[in-house]
Amino acid sequence: MNSTQQPNLPSQQLETRQNKLQQLFAQPVRLLAPMEGLTDPLMRQILTQIASDLGRPYDWSVSEFIRVTQHVLPAHVFYRYVPELHQDAKTDTGTPIHVQLLGSEAQLMAENAAYAAELGAPAIDINFGCPAKTVNSHRGGSVLLDEPAVMYDIISAVRQAVPAHIPVSAKIRLGYTDTSRMDDIRGAIADSGADWLTIHARTKTQGYKPPAYWDKIQAFNSLKIPVIANGEIWTAEQAHSCMQQAGTAHLMLGRGAITRPDLIASVDSSANNPMNEDKELSWQDLITHQIKFLEGKAKTDVVLVGRYKQWLGMLTKGYSEAQTLWDQIKREKNKAVIISALQTSTHQ
Numbered sequence: 001m002n003s004t005q006q007p008n009l010p011s012q013q014l015e016t017r018q019n020k021l022q023q024l025f026a027q028p029v030r031l032l033a034p035m036e037g038l039t040d041p042l043m044r045q046i047l048t049q050i051a052s053d054l055g056r057p058y059d060w061s062v063s064e065f066i067r068v069t070q071h072v073l074p075a076h077v078f079y080r081y082v083p084e085l086h087q088d089a090k091t092d093t094g095t096p097i098h099v100q101l102l103g104s105e106a107q108l109m110a111e112n113a114a115y116a117a118e119l120g121a122p123a124i125d126i127n128f129g130c131p132a133k134t135v136n137s138h139r140g141g142s143v144l145l146d147e148p149a150v151m152y153d154i155i156s157a158v159r160q161a162v163p164a165h166i167p168v169s170a171k172i173r174l175g176y177t178d179t180s181r182m183d184d185i186r187g188a189i190a191d192s193g194a195d196w197l198t199i200h201a202r203t204k205t206q207g208y209k210p211p212a213y214w215d216k217i218q219a220f221n222s223l224k225i226p227v228i229a230n231g232e233i234w235t236a237e238q239a240h241s242c243m244q245q246a247g248t249a250h251l252m253l254g255r256g257a258i259t260r261p262d263l264i265a266s267v268d269s270s271a272n273n274p275m276n277e278d279k280e281l282s283w284q285d286l287i288t289h290q291i292k293f294l295e296g297k298a299k300t301d302v303v304l305v306g307r308y309k310q311w312l313g314m315l316t317k318g319y320s321e322a323q324t325l326w327d328q329i330k331r332e333k334n335k336a337v338i339i340s341a342l343q344t345s346t347h348q
């Protein structure tokens, strides 16, 4: 094809991406975090539904990481992690799902990202935060925070491989064992072509234990791209402290969004409405969503019941009623019995 036939295509695509970015970050963004084994498609469906019902939909969520090791993954793998790709990469309530990749080979990551884009991924996120030993021992996830040059290679290769209208982002921690490489990491991101950066404000060594060091995020605000703060946000008050200390208006909510599915709505209503009453999801309302979860798709009922119990265990942190239910069903294996326990509790 000569240049007169499609003269403006790449620049038009770039313009489309720039417009998209402007739209995405015109207001403070609120994202649902990728959490392997927690925010799977079923949980994403439930949580994005609740947020929409409360009038504050998530701006987008990110898939659990898809590990890239040796080849371009077949379509069915992408569809398994992100079945939303079958419906314009959105949950039923219209929340976009970005595809997250994890790996260490720039070229292979690029090829997989290009394929994900072909399958309909609206954006590609690259994982530099995973602390898992198996992943790190294959030079993937947070271990690459000690190799900023490799981070740069991966992000820039992905950027070049996907069409110009598809944003590419990175998700990092503050460092691997400590924060001594933060300047190098920032330098790598600055030149890589990433469209935004999400920062989980802990090192890999700090794991998931409180506190999160929100103020350290500030060091990344000199980048010319939006910065999204993440880590240890369980309440609206913590969300506001995080934004203030990090110096950014953009947040990603993780485990706090599982324990209090209404957290997103309370974060944004608390500024205008300190009482926050209309944005709360009562236990009673949450019961319907728990039943939907138990009626959702899973490999087997055993898996589903296990996953539900994991959620209920987390809900005990957010709702005192969850503890009573937990005591009642913790040894129960039968899904139907659990559903009827939930149904009965709606009539109490």
Ligand SMILES: Cc1cc2nc3c(=O)[nH]c(=O)nc-3n(C[C@H](O)[C@H](O)[C@H](O)COP(=O)(O)O)c2cc1C
Pocket: 033, 034, 035, 036, 037, 038, 063, 064, 065, 100, 127, 129, 130, 171, 200, 208, 230, 231, 232, 233, 252, 253, 254, 255, 256
């Ligand atoms: C069980 C679990 C699985 C996670 N899986 C991923 C993942 O697949 N990709 C990723 O980028 N981060 C993953 N994370 C990290 C979260 O996205 C988030 O950065 C972290 O939980 C900190 O936020 P929080 O303190 O609000 O939970 C995971 C976290 C947890 C607890």
